[in-house]
Each structure stands twice: as C-alpha cells, then as structure tokens.
Amino acid sequence: MLWIIFACLTAAVLLAMLRPMFGAAAPEDVQDAKDVQVYRDQLDEIEADEARGLIGKDEAKAARLEVQRRLLAVSEADAKGAVAAQTPRWAIFAIGLCLPAIAIGLYAYYGSPKLPDQPLQARLNEPLDQNNIPELIARVEALLRQKPNDGRGWEVIAPVYMGVGNFDDAAEAYRKSIELLGGTAARYAGLGEALMLGNDGVATGPARAALNKAIELDPAPLRPHILLALAAEEDGDYSDAVARWKAIKTRADASSRWAKLADQKIAEDEARLAGKPVPQAPAMGGVAGPGPDQADVAAAQTMGPEARQSMIEGMVARLASKLEAQGDDLDGWLKLVRAYAVLNKPADAENALAKARSQFGDNPAALSRLDALENELGLNSKG
Amino acid sequence: MIAETGHFALILALAVAVLQTVVPIFGARRGDARLMGFAVPAAQAQFLLLALAFMALMTAYVTSDFSVQNVYQNSSVAKPLLYKISAVWGNHEGSMVLWVLILALFGAAVATYGRNLPPTLQANVLGVQGAIGVAFLLFIVTTSNPFLRIDPAPFEGLGFNPVLQDPALAFHPPFLYAGYVGFSMAFSFAIAALIDGKIDAAWARWVRPWTLAAWMCLTLGIAMGSWWAYYELGWGGFWFWDPVENASFMPWLSGTALLHSALVMEKRDALKVWTILLAIVTFSLSLVGTFLVRSGVLTSVHAFAVDPARGVFILGIMAVFIGGALALFAWRAPLLRQGGLFAPISREGALVFNNLILTTACAAVFVGTLYPLALQSLTPEKISVGPPFFNYTFVPLIVPLLVAVPFGPFLAWKRGDLAAASQRLFAAACVAVLAMIVVAALQQRGPWLAPIGIGIGIWLIGGALSEVAFRIKLFDAGRAEVIRRAVNLPRSAYGTMLAHAGLGLVVIGVVATTAWRVEDITALKPGESTEIAGYTLRFEGVRESEGANYAERVGFFDVSRGGEAITRLTPSKRHFNVEGSATTESAIHVSWRGDLYAVLGDPLEGGAYTVRVYFNPLVRLIWLGALVMFFGGGVSLFDRRLRVGAPVRAKAKVPPMRLADAK
Structure with a gap:
C-alpha cells in the first residue's frame, strides 16, 4: 500500500513536470515584451503624474527621455535575440530517471517503510503490558482525560498513585471517585491517607475529616483508626492517642503487627504522659516505623x-x-x-x-x- | 503510513529541487524555452510536496504519534491543540521544514504569478531558488530529519518547552521565517541577473514586490517576538539586544535599505551595483541569523539545536551561497553600466543617505553581535556586549536618519530643492517642537533627551502626513480637487506615509517606555497594597488552580486609581508537569497612558509574596507602529504598478510613435 502511494506520488510529480516538455515552446518574442511592458508602464506613470501636477513639465520631459532611452536599449538587445533551441531527448529521459532514482535511493536509506503510524488512539487499543506501571498510569490518565467523569477510572488509578508515592494525585483521584460514585468508607479512608502522606505524615483538617467520615461509614477497618491515632500523637494529645491505640489493640488480631505496633505506641505515649524517657523501639522489621504501612512512608x-x-x-x-x-x-x-x-x-x-x-x-x-x-x-x- | 508518506514527500521534494536547479539554468544557457519552462511546474510541485510533508508531520503531532521521534521529543498527550500544532515548528527539525516550506512557497509564487518576468530571468531565479532548497533539504534529510521513527512508540512524550506555549509565539516563527526566507527571493533575483548579465530598471521593478512582502513579514515577525518577550519573560522589557533578536534585526535593516535603493534603481537606473550587493547581503544576513540560532553558538531559549554537525553543515551552506554569490558579484559587477546621475540634494541623494546610515547601523549591530562570539572562539576571553554598546553606537547613528526621513519624499528626483522641502515641512516641524516643549515642561523625571526623542517621533508622523497633504493639495484646493487627487494618488504614496508614520509611533513608544518606565519590586502579604504611577494595587491573595497541562498559582490584585476601582490583575506562575518547568504569566492592564504590568514572584517567609510591578508608558505604540508599518507595506504591495502576475496584456508592440518622440 505504502509503495503504491509512493509510486503514485512520483508519477504525478513527473507527469506534472514533464507535461510542458511535450507542448509547443513559447514564442520567443515574449521574452523582451516583458521589459518593454515595464517601460511602457513607466511612461504611462510619468504621464499620469504630470497630468496630476505631481511633477513639472520639464521634469516629465526629462524622465520620459530617460525611460525612452531604456526602451531603445531593450529593442537593440531584441535584435540580437537568442535562437530557439531544440530540447534534447536525453534531457527528458534524464529527468524521468533522476527523480525516482534520487527519491527512492534516499528513502531506502532514511525511511522506515515497515513501521505503521502509532497515534495515541492506536496505542490505547493495544493489549496492556501489565508490568509497565508508567504506561499503565499514562493509559488510564489518557482515558480519564477523554472521559473525566468516569468514576471507575479514578477509583482504579487512586491506589496506583499511592503505590508509586504520588500522593497528591492519589488524593485528587479519591476525591473525584467520591464525587462521582459517592462516598464509601474505603474511598474516604484512601483520601485521608493520601492527604496525610502527601503532607509528610501530618494530618491536616481535611485529612482528619475524611478519616472520621470513613470510620463513621464503616468502623471495622483498622487503617483509619491507626492514622487518627498517629495524628493525635502528632498533636501531642497523648492521652487521646493512648485511648485510640488501646481501642485498636482490642480489635486487632493479637499476633498481627498492628497489635505489636499498638503495644509499642501505648508504652511510648504512656511514658510521655508520665514524663519518663521514651522506651526505645525494638528493631522489628517493618513494624517500628511511625506509620502503619512502612513501605508507603x-x-x-x-x-x-x-x-x-x-x-x-x-x-x-x-x-x-x-x-x-x-x-x-x-x-x-x-x-x-x-x-x-x-x-x-x-x-x-x-x-x-x-x-x-x-x-x-x-x-x-x-x-x-x-x-x-x-x-x-x-x-x-x-x- | 501518514508519517512515512510525509517522509517520502520530503525526499521527493529534494529530488525535485535538484532538477529545479539543474534543468532551468541549463535551459537558459542553451536558450531552450521548454527546459526553462520546466522551472514552473517544478517549483509548484516542490511546494505541494513540502506542504504534504508538513501536513503529515502536523498530523503526527495532533494525533500524538510518538513513534515519530520528533513528536515524542517535543509533545505530550495533554497539551492543548494549538500548542500541538505550534510545536511542529517550535523545535529544530520542524522549524527547518517550515523554513523550506516557505522557501518553496515563494518559489511557487514566482512560478505562478511571475508571468510578467522574462522567461530567462524566471528560469534563473527559480533555478537559484531551487539550489537554496537543495542545500536546506539535504541538511534536513541528513542531519535534522523530523521523520525518524521509534519502535515501539513510547506512551508519553517528553513535552514542549513551556515558555514557548504561548499564542504569540505560535505565530511568531512563521512570520519571521517568511521574512528571512522572502529575502532569498531578492537574492535569487540578484544571482539570476548576474548570471544573465542583464540588470536594469525593469529588474528592480520585478524584485520589489518580493522584497516588500519579505520585509512586511519580517517586520511583523520581529514585532511579535518582541511582544512575546515583553509579556512572557516577565521583565517588562520589549527589546534586549539579545543575539537572537539582532539576528532578525540585521536583515531587517539591510532589507529596508534594499527596498529604498531598489526604488532608485527602478526610477533612475542608478545604484545598480549597490542594490545587487544589498540583495546578496540581506539574504546572507538571514542565513547568518539562521546559523546563529540553529547552530547552538548562542545559549538562549531559541538555540534548541545544540549539535556541532548541524553547525558545520549550515556553515558549509553559508560558505557556498555567500561566498559563491560574492565571487559572482566580483566577477560580473564591473560589467554593469552606470545609470542616471543625480545631485547630492535629490530624492536619490536622500535614499543614498538612508542606505548609508542603515547599512552602517546594521554593521554596528553585526559587530556587537558577532565580535564577542569571534573573540570567544579565538581566545579564552569571554566578553559580553550588552545594551550599552548598542545604545552608544546604534542610537546616535539612527537619529540623523530619523530626522532626515520626512525630507526624502519631498525632494524631487535628480535635483531637489531643500529649501522648498523645508518650507513644506514647516507645519510638521512646528508641531514637533511644540511637542518637545510640552513634554519637557510636563516631565518630572527622566533624561533630558526624552523630549527630543518624542519630538522626533512626532516629526516623523507629521512629516509623513504633510507629504500626502501636500500631494493632494489638502489646504490649497477645493474639496472636489482634493478628493480627486486623494483617489488618484498612487497607493505606494500612502504606503510610504503609513510606513514612515508607523516608524514615528515606534520611536515614541520606545522613547517613552525607556525614559519613563517605573518599576517596583516589593513583598506583599494578602491585604497589603503598593502604589505605582498613580495606581494602587491591593494584593488579595493567591489561589491554586489547574490548567490543561499545568498547575498554576494565580495572584489577585485589585487595581484602583484615586479610590476608583479599575480592574483586577491576575498574574500567575505556571508549573508544567510533563516538562517539569515553570513559566511566569504576567498580567497587564492596558490604558491609553501605558501598561500596568504585574508579575507574581515566589512566596516568602510569613505568607508574603514577591511582587514586581511596572508601569510602561505608551509601550503599545511600539507594536502598533510595527503594525502600521506592516499595513503600509501591504498598501504599497497592492499598488497597481507593483502588482505581480498582472493579467496578460494585449500583445501590442511598442508604438513606434513614442520612440520617434524620443529622438
């Protein structure tokens, strides 16, 4: 297909360029008529200027004389005019050969005839490469740009943003999904967490509001509770923090890392309340950190x-x-x-x-x- | 398939250009009308092929086809459509394609509308034009090919310099290039004439419309560039004597000189050698401009191609074309016959004066631009030639010319009468002097030169108007006579008036802004205000918002004057996500007194923001003046006498009577 287009293009260009070669040659006297025309125009202008009084009579006369001298010079050159030459046949053949030869030669070197176009739309329709996170994100973003009211899309991309540490976009995506699909505990929890992590772990008003809303809708998941406990600790409200951690401990599976974290936090905060030195956190991989999900933090x-x-x-x-x-x-x-x-x-x-x-x-x-x-x-x- | 078709069309255009160079010139040597005639369809085909290639590239940009490397490197999915399109020429490869496209457009125009040219001249012109096309197409295909592909295509592109994402800049390069490239027409005409050995008054008439068109485009292109720099770079300046700006200004100066000297050549058959030389020099300066910007010798926003291989290639192109043209000139010019004579005080004399000053000024800019580069490449020394250099060289040079401009049109050809001309300009001179006195009286601060500068601007406008008033006998004749004269006055006279008056506006704008601009850099907290030039700006605070492909912080300023609310300014700072860089969007309130210009800076400790506020008096006149000059050129271009491709006249032979009259 591509080569057919190329062939048609080349043929059309050749045809257009060579057509005059087979027509009759223009008459030779046209050549000098062109300069003569210019000088005749100039004479007309001088006349018009004179009639309008733009130039005086003497000036007009002198100018006219000058132009007429030019006209004479042209007519003299006319007499020596060139003889019409016959177009050699080989020249036409050479043109017909050179054009495709140069074009195809260069294209063969620089072109990539086998590559199809890959505009955005085509790339969106290609099968998904699951392992390419940036591409995944870019694809969903591209889709969301076309359909910004697709709540499902926002819901899907929100945790992905969290995963790659892009908390601002994650918060925005959660907000959009809440707006479009309605609020659920999970969405509010996600929003709160994204806002908090996006702010270096400090819970701002909107973050707390979102987390409280999540608990209100469904008190069961531990995550919002933990985040609020951390927030209380951050505020320096250690008694509230202890109360929250205790509540968490009773509900967490005793062997889970949350329970261990709660134990440790209770010990720390009680020590702070009592004004005693804070006990050193035991080196427990993945649990001792300040946040619930150490990987994220x-x-x-x-x-x-x-x-x-x-x-x-x-x-x-x-x-x-x-x-x-x-x-x-x-x-x-x-x-x-x-x-x-x-x-x-x-x-x-x-x-x-x-x-x-x-x-x-x-x-x-x-x-x-x-x-x-x-x-x-x-x-x-x-x- | 679209991308590859575009690539093939580009290469096919190169092949056509090769033939367009060889065949018509060969035909002209042989006196073969058919081979000469080949130039016409070849030039047209070259343009169509390049238009096809350009459209293909644009399609790749619009559809975000990142399998095209050039698109991947200069675009992104989220960009607004206008900037997807303008990104086509916002990068090195694409802009070179635009360059040759415009070159081919001029070639096709000469082929299509140049029926009033003698076939030999037309064949040679198109041949030379073809040769320029070959050089640049070869450059594009071998070193700057925009159609190279990537497989597999990346999902997201690298983005586009945010500073360039601006409407003025979307249209600035096409006009600038049309100007640069348009002067190639004058060059081709000059070379063709030198090859042919036939240079006369008719030649000057044929070359003038093309030069004029190029000059108009360049004028507008430079004005747009300056306008963009004014509001986008956030410094409130309109001209920085930056090498890239100078690169476009030099061809403008010599092109302006060329326009005027071609006038002399057309009317009097004089200054032939000089005009040919100017035509060569003007295009050479356009090439130097291309070289300066493209080769990366300059480190600035415009130098997007930092690649020595390209630099060497362009240097080669320049050596061939400039060197070749000058050699041809040295060989052929002595054969030219001297034309009409004239007294020093005459229209010709005035135009020679114009040429002397314009070329000297151009030389000053040239030295100021290239000397630091030369010094830096030859010695380890690095010097910087800033605005002071140009203010001390360019300005004193140009002032006498500005004073002399109104005299020119009043002087007669051959032998003029300066006293009579002065008399006719008396009114304009009075107005100018009055303006000087008024300005000096009102001026509270600023240099003593400012009133003189304003006076010169008024003088230029007054002089331009007086000329037309005199020619239509505005004050000496009855109304019917005035109207008859006004209608009959050649359009080129109106063109001259507009161009010279536009120049006056530019002068006033430049002087006023330079002398009386006020600036205030301060830190404001929300609720605080600052005062400048009688305006009070109250800072209301900032808001964050999202654009198509950027996040922005917008500042709100309520502007009032004397307690009366005037407007609200919203300067902003944009951060572009894909490109990872920021731009300043200034906010400008326009009034007849001047521009109030506000820029939001970075946040400071304690909730304050840096705020820069400028008041630029009458700054709009600079661009308004350029626009008026552009229209002046346009009016002139449509003068019946310069019209190109005039419908074929009845082929009557010269009436022998007139020839008899001459004897």
Whole structure:
C-alpha cells in the first residue's frame, strides 16, 4: 500500500513536470515584451503624474527621455535575440530517471517503510503490558482525560498513585471517585491517607475529616483508626492517642503487627504522659516505623519528588508481589535481588535471596546462579 | 503510513529541487524555452510536496504519534491543540521544514504569478531558488530529519518547552521565517541577473514586490517576538539586544535599505551595483541569523539545536551561497553600466543617505553581535556586549536618519530643492517642537533627551502626513480637487506615509517606555497594597488552580486609581508537569497612558509574596507602529504598478510613435 502511494506520488510529480516538455515552446518574442511592458508602464506613470501636477513639465520631459532611452536599449538587445533551441531527448529521459532514482535511493536509506503510524488512539487499543506501571498510569490518565467523569477510572488509578508515592494525585483521584460514585468508607479512608502522606505524615483538617467520615461509614477497618491515632500523637494529645491505640489493640488480631505496633505506641505515649524517657523501639522489621504501612512512608521519604525513582520502586514492588504468588521464575528472582541491591536495600535483597533458595532448593544450577549473584553484589554476609 | 508518506514527500521534494536547479539554468544557457519552462511546474510541485510533508508531520503531532521521534521529543498527550500544532515548528527539525516550506512557497509564487518576468530571468531565479532548497533539504534529510521513527512508540512524550506555549509565539516563527526566507527571493533575483548579465530598471521593478512582502513579514515577525518577550519573560522589557533578536534585526535593516535603493534603481537606473550587493547581503544576513540560532553558538531559549554537525553543515551552506554569490558579484559587477546621475540634494541623494546610515547601523549591530562570539572562539576571553554598546553606537547613528526621513519624499528626483522641502515641512516641524516643549515642561523625571526623542517621533508622523497633504493639495484646493487627487494618488504614496508614520509611533513608544518606565519590586502579604504611577494595587491573595497541562498559582490584585476601582490583575506562575518547568504569566492592564504590568514572584517567609510591578508608558505604540508599518507595506504591495502576475496584456508592440518622440 505504502509503495503504491509512493509510486503514485512520483508519477504525478513527473507527469506534472514533464507535461510542458511535450507542448509547443513559447514564442520567443515574449521574452523582451516583458521589459518593454515595464517601460511602457513607466511612461504611462510619468504621464499620469504630470497630468496630476505631481511633477513639472520639464521634469516629465526629462524622465520620459530617460525611460525612452531604456526602451531603445531593450529593442537593440531584441535584435540580437537568442535562437530557439531544440530540447534534447536525453534531457527528458534524464529527468524521468533522476527523480525516482534520487527519491527512492534516499528513502531506502532514511525511511522506515515497515513501521505503521502509532497515534495515541492506536496505542490505547493495544493489549496492556501489565508490568509497565508508567504506561499503565499514562493509559488510564489518557482515558480519564477523554472521559473525566468516569468514576471507575479514578477509583482504579487512586491506589496506583499511592503505590508509586504520588500522593497528591492519589488524593485528587479519591476525591473525584467520591464525587462521582459517592462516598464509601474505603474511598474516604484512601483520601485521608493520601492527604496525610502527601503532607509528610501530618494530618491536616481535611485529612482528619475524611478519616472520621470513613470510620463513621464503616468502623471495622483498622487503617483509619491507626492514622487518627498517629495524628493525635502528632498533636501531642497523648492521652487521646493512648485511648485510640488501646481501642485498636482490642480489635486487632493479637499476633498481627498492628497489635505489636499498638503495644509499642501505648508504652511510648504512656511514658510521655508520665514524663519518663521514651522506651526505645525494638528493631522489628517493618513494624517500628511511625506509620502503619512502612513501605508507603519509606517510599514517600526516600523518593521525594523524583517521580522516576518512585516509578522504579513501584515496579520492583510489583515484581516482588508477582514472585510471591508465582515463585518458579528464576530470572524474576535474580532481577528482584539485583533491583533491591541497586535501590540500596540489602535486607530485602537477602530476604529475596533466601526465598529464592527455598523455592529452588532442588535445582543445583539455579542455586549456583543465586550464589554467583550474591557474591557479585557483595551481599554475602555469611563470609 | 501518514508519517512515512510525509517522509517520502520530503525526499521527493529534494529530488525535485535538484532538477529545479539543474534543468532551468541549463535551459537558459542553451536558450531552450521548454527546459526553462520546466522551472514552473517544478517549483509548484516542490511546494505541494513540502506542504504534504508538513501536513503529515502536523498530523503526527495532533494525533500524538510518538513513534515519530520528533513528536515524542517535543509533545505530550495533554497539551492543548494549538500548542500541538505550534510545536511542529517550535523545535529544530520542524522549524527547518517550515523554513523550506516557505522557501518553496515563494518559489511557487514566482512560478505562478511571475508571468510578467522574462522567461530567462524566471528560469534563473527559480533555478537559484531551487539550489537554496537543495542545500536546506539535504541538511534536513541528513542531519535534522523530523521523520525518524521509534519502535515501539513510547506512551508519553517528553513535552514542549513551556515558555514557548504561548499564542504569540505560535505565530511568531512563521512570520519571521517568511521574512528571512522572502529575502532569498531578492537574492535569487540578484544571482539570476548576474548570471544573465542583464540588470536594469525593469529588474528592480520585478524584485520589489518580493522584497516588500519579505520585509512586511519580517517586520511583523520581529514585532511579535518582541511582544512575546515583553509579556512572557516577565521583565517588562520589549527589546534586549539579545543575539537572537539582532539576528532578525540585521536583515531587517539591510532589507529596508534594499527596498529604498531598489526604488532608485527602478526610477533612475542608478545604484545598480549597490542594490545587487544589498540583495546578496540581506539574504546572507538571514542565513547568518539562521546559523546563529540553529547552530547552538548562542545559549538562549531559541538555540534548541545544540549539535556541532548541524553547525558545520549550515556553515558549509553559508560558505557556498555567500561566498559563491560574492565571487559572482566580483566577477560580473564591473560589467554593469552606470545609470542616471543625480545631485547630492535629490530624492536619490536622500535614499543614498538612508542606505548609508542603515547599512552602517546594521554593521554596528553585526559587530556587537558577532565580535564577542569571534573573540570567544579565538581566545579564552569571554566578553559580553550588552545594551550599552548598542545604545552608544546604534542610537546616535539612527537619529540623523530619523530626522532626515520626512525630507526624502519631498525632494524631487535628480535635483531637489531643500529649501522648498523645508518650507513644506514647516507645519510638521512646528508641531514637533511644540511637542518637545510640552513634554519637557510636563516631565518630572527622566533624561533630558526624552523630549527630543518624542519630538522626533512626532516629526516623523507629521512629516509623513504633510507629504500626502501636500500631494493632494489638502489646504490649497477645493474639496472636489482634493478628493480627486486623494483617489488618484498612487497607493505606494500612502504606503510610504503609513510606513514612515508607523516608524514615528515606534520611536515614541520606545522613547517613552525607556525614559519613563517605573518599576517596583516589593513583598506583599494578602491585604497589603503598593502604589505605582498613580495606581494602587491591593494584593488579595493567591489561589491554586489547574490548567490543561499545568498547575498554576494565580495572584489577585485589585487595581484602583484615586479610590476608583479599575480592574483586577491576575498574574500567575505556571508549573508544567510533563516538562517539569515553570513559566511566569504576567498580567497587564492596558490604558491609553501605558501598561500596568504585574508579575507574581515566589512566596516568602510569613505568607508574603514577591511582587514586581511596572508601569510602561505608551509601550503599545511600539507594536502598533510595527503594525502600521506592516499595513503600509501591504498598501504599497497592492499598488497597481507593483502588482505581480498582472493579467496578460494585449500583445501590442511598442508604438513606434513614442520612440520617434524620443529622438
């Protein structure tokens, strides 16, 4: 198809350009009639100027004389006029050959005839690449731009924004989904959390309002309670914080990390109330942090505004969860370990290594590759 | 498929340009009418092919086809449609395509409307035009190809410099290029005439409309650029003597000189060598302008192509065209016959004076622009030539010219009468002097030169009006006679009046703004106010809001004067998400006294914001004047005598009677 277009284009251009070659040549005397015309116009102008009194009689006469002298010179040149030449046939052939030769030669070098156009609409219709978070976000954004009243779209993208640490957009998306689909506990909880994390963990008025609304609609989920407890602590209202943590503890599963977190917070805040030194938090991976979901907070702190960084982290998290579900992908594990090492998370890297080892315990080839990677990355703490 | 068709059309246009260069010139040498005639369809085909390529590129931008690398690098999905379109020429590759498109447009125009040209001249002109096309198309295809592809296509583009996302800037480059490229027409005519060895008064008449069209576009293009810089860069200035601005100003100066000297050549067959040289120089300066901006030797907003390979290529193009043209000129110019003679005080003399000053001023700008670059490339020294240099060289040079302008049209050809001309300008001089005295009396502060500058502006306008008033005998004849004369007066006379009066407006605007602008930089908290030039601005606070592809912080200022509310100004700062950069959107209140100009700065400690407020008296006159000059050019262009492609006349031979009269 493409080449047919090219051929038609070339043929049309050739036809248009060569057509005069086969017509009759213009009569030769036309050439000088053109200059003569200009001078005749000038004579007319002088006459008109004189008639209007713009120039005096003598001036007009002198000017006319000058123009007439030019006319004479032209007529003399006329006499020596060129002889009409016959157009050589080879010239026409050369034109007919050169045009396609140059065009096709250059296009063959620079063109990409096999690539189709890929406008936005076409790209939106392509199958989804699940692993490409930035593309996923861009696609949903593009759709939302076309249909900004699609509440479902906002609802889908909100947690994705949270995942990549883009809390402002997440809050906006939750707000839109509430506006369009109505408020539910989950949406209000999400909004409150996004607002809070977007503000460096400090709960502002709107954040608290959203969290309270979420509890009002459904008191069961723990997350809003925890966030409000943290907010109370932030305010310095430790008795309120203790009360909230106690309530959380009674409702949380005793072995869950929330229960442990609540225990620790109660101890801390009671110490503060009593004016005693705050007990040091035991080094419990993933629990001792200030926030309920350490990954999110850590993400917010380490990434800062660097959207790229946050996207990488989002992708790594995605890979990790995929491997949790489907662990038989050795290359995936290797990639994950390497990614953790690059992100400077040696503990996670070790952790992932251990999980991979247990997964491939009966596969010596895989184990040796894991060992090699461990050595390469300098993770080998066992010596 | 659209993208590849555009790519093929671009390359096919290159092939056509090659033939357009070779065939007609060869035909002209042989005296073969058919081969010469080949130039016409070739020039038309070249234009259509480039238009096709350009449309294809634009389609890729509009549909966000990021498989085209150029689109990926300069666009994003969320951008408003206008800026998707203007992004086509807001980058190096696309702007070069626009450049050759306009080049081809001028070529096609000469092919289509140039029936009044002798075939040999037309063939040679289009041949030279084709050669310029070959050089630039080759440059585009090999080093700056906008149709290179990426596979697979990225989902989101890299965005577009937010500073360039502005309506004035969307239209500024097309006009600027039309100006630059339009002067290629004068160049091609000059080279064609040198090749042909036939340069006479008729030539000057043929070249004038094209030069005039180019000059008009350049005037408007420069004005738009200045207008954009005024409100977008947030400094309230209208001209910065920035090298990029100078690059467009130099061809304007020499192009203005060319317009005037072509007049002499047309009327008197004099100044032929000089006019040809000016035509070559003007286009050379356009090429230098292209080089300065494109090669990346300048670090500024405009230098989007920082690539030495391209720089070397453009340098090569310049060496070939400028060097070749000057060599041809050196070889052929001595063969030209000298034309009509004239006394120093005459219309010709005035135009020579105009040319001398314009070219000297142009040379001053040239030195000021290029000397620092040359010094920097030859020695480790880095100097910067700022506005003071230009104020001390350009301004004193141009002032005598401005004073002399009104005299020109009053002087007769060959031998003029200065005393008579002065007499006729007496009224204008009185008004100008009166204006000077009034301004000096009212002036509270500002340089003593300011009233003189204003006086010169008034003098220019008064002189331009007096000329027409004199020619239609406004005060000496009955009403019917005046109307008859006004109707019969050639349009070019009105064009001259408008262009010269427009110049006067520009002068007044420049002088007033430069001398009396007031600026105030202060920190305001919401509720506080500041005063400037009689206005009170009360800062009401800021609001955050969202645009199509940016987030903005808008400041609100209630403006009042003498307790009377006037307007509300809303300057803002925009942050563009995709590009990760910010722009300042100034807010301007326009009144007949001048512009009140407010810029919102960054927040300070304690809830205050930096606020910059300017009052620019009469600044609008600068652009209004440029617009008037543009229309003056237009009026002149439609003068019956310059009209191109006049309908074919009855082919009567020259009446022998008139020739007999001459003897």
